[in-house]
Amino acid sequence: MPPPTASPLPPDPHCEHRRALLSGIARRLRAAGIESAFGPLESYRDFYGVLPAGTTGLVCEQPPTTARLQVTAIRVRHTLPPGQGGLSPDRRSWVRDADVTYDLHGGGEPAFEVTMLEDPDDGLGHSRDTSAQRTVTGDEQAVIDAARLWYGYRHTLRGTLPTADPRRERTRLRREVEKRDAAASAPDLRTELAGALVPARDALAADLARLDPGLLCWHFPRERSGRYARRAVVALARYGPDPGKRGPWLTARVRDGSLALGIDQLIGVNQDHRWDTAPWLWSTAGRGATAADRWQVVSPEEARPLTDLLDAYDVAAALETAGVCVDGDVAALLDGFPTRYLRAAHTEAWVTALYTQLARSAPWRFAAAYDTWRRERAGLGRPATGPVPLFGLTGLNQQRRPMLALDQRAGVPILRMVWTGSNARLSRVLWERPADLDAALAGLATPMPTAR
Known part of the structure; x- marks a missing residue:
């Protein structure tokens, strides 16, 4: 039995009129190096209403992401004086300041609607059609400006990858071990x-x-x-x-x-x-x-290939060598790219946090760490699957915050970016590089200090 096919979209009665109104924008986009195609638009909805199925306009794609920019011609009728309406100061109610119609023969002023769509962040309860960023303008140049800011934003707003300073790190580690030894001796x-x-x-x-x-x-x-x-x-x-x-x-x-x-x-x-x-x-x-109990390796030298990569801030290579997978958002941040256009302003801070924390991690310990967490959860009669957060990414003051989490798929550890309002996390002693292992690798202490 063949799979069901999607119902055809109803025709846009204003298709040719919209094409004519958008022809100048299409030319100017092409001149700016942004290719667009005219056709049916992806639906979206917000406080101003829903885009009718079959509405046509210009569509710009941005591979390898699923983000797209859409432009169409509309008419706008203002229902309140300028400056009134919008979100209330207590952020609990919305007063619509204008009516948007896609009927080009209706009343109101002609305008252009520019919409940016991208897959929403997991865990925030949004869908692609409800998290669209929609703006309305009557100026063609404003449309071009918005498109130029959006197009190529991954490279324009790419974060700077941190670099390693081996000499400085050796000095820091030596100073730290000296202070540890002094504290332990007295x-x-x-x-x-x-x-x-x-x-x-x-x-x-x-x-x-x-x-x-x-x-x-x-x-x-x-x-x-x-x-x-x-x-x-x-x-x-x-x-x-x-x-x-x-x-x-x-x-x-x-x-x-x-x-x-x-x-x-x-x-x-x-x-x-x-x-x-x-x-x-x-x-x-x-x-x-034993060393295997403490470090999940039988000797310091067994960990050296991975710690050398981490010390050089080659985090992606260290994860791959350890057999740890990453999701698309984590992979983007490891390359310095924004995860979303909406979140692009946080890219630099997130990239820095990710590298700073993962450079101190022990990827070969991730599987054992996840098993420890799973056994405890199962012993308490709670669900023992899904991601468990390791640490938070910075920059957002809201209930659900972005965190790097450890998950497991078919026995393979995987790092995911999750959004959660919980403060629960996996203890660092399970997934970070032990201090005595670092000291042993640097030749600064015995591999396993014994209890007195």
Whole structure:
């Protein structure tokens, strides 16, 4: 049985009239190096109404994206004085300031409608037809200006790829390891547990008895200066049944230049630094961990081919070598290209964030990290599929924000750009390059510092 065919579009009764009105724009676009074709337009809708099926106009494509620009002739009748109407100050209501009609014999003033369509960002609840960017103008030059800004925007607004400075990075790493060694040799660790409400007192006492101050001070997150990361909170052990709900955690944080242990009410899945799955970083309980347990490689040299690529900021090659796939948005950003015309202003910040974070990642650990997350989710009776965020991309102050997420497809890790309002993320200890591995690769420390 042959597949059903799409219903033919109704004919545009104003087709020839529109073609004549748009002929000057078509010539000027061609002179600007922008090819257009006259034909049926893709439908879209917004506060001003819906484009009738079969309406014709000029169409410009921009491979390899699915973006397109459409221009058609319309008539506009203003219903309110200039400056009135539009979105209310509280952004809860809309007053339409004009009526748009595609009947060229109707009332109102002649005008051109310019529309930019592109596939919407995943996770924002938009569709292609409702996220169209539509503007109306009576000036041919304004149409040409809009088209020139849109056409070729991927190259015009391409971000600058970060470059590596090996000498500076070696100096930074040496300084960091020196500070780690100094902190571990004379650990300055205070305890702030007085009055803490912990339902599992015996478990807390056992964790404190096994805690190794030297290990904790050596592995605690650092700033580029080598000092303790002042805003970091490391969740060491939990005393509640569900890391997805707020509960008591044994934590370490910076107080007046030294580390302090305390009990904090945290949502475990929201923490960047969650070490309950990595006791070898802070406790004698991890003394038997092997290099494969800690690093997912049996020796530092096994990781060197990938770390060399990452140190050179050749992130795409490192991901490919590690067998990690990327979606179209991540691939675009790794090449410096905008993901959408609507988001092009954020390209530079997103490219910088992506390279800065992934250069410190360990792509060979992604599969094991995802499995750890999946086992925990399954143990809690929650869905254990789909992407889990790693870190956020900057620049947008809204509920749903762009984040880089780790997913898995047929056992293959894949990095995706997702939009989410959740603060949940995969702990960095599972997917970043361990500090002691970096030190071992640089010959600055023993590969596996042992608990004291």
